[in-house]
Amino acid sequence: MNGRGMGQGRGQKGGMGLGVGGSCVCPSCGHKEAHRRGVPCNGLKCPKCGAVMTRE
Numbered sequence: 001m002n003g004r005g006m007g008q009g010r011g012q013k014g015g016m017g018l019g020v021g022g023s024c025v026c027p028s029c030g031h032k033e034a035h036r037r038g039v040p041c042n043g044l045k046c047p048k049c050g051a052v053m054t055r056e
């Protein structure tokens with residue numbers, strides 16, 4: 001058996017494509033917060049109105 005077919009890697013580098021450096025925005029009132037790495041926007045709540053934030 002030759003080990004063909006496996007071992008040629010995946011084309012993706014790193015793993016942080018979208019996550020870093022953006023901001024999250026409240027879809028309800030428009031409040032923005034800096035996005036923190038490791039914390040998804042939809043895990044945040046708007047401090048003003050309490051709606052779930054979304055990625056800008």
Ligand SMILES: [Zn+2]
Pocket residue numbers: 026027028029030031046047048049050051
């Ligand atoms: Zn809000």
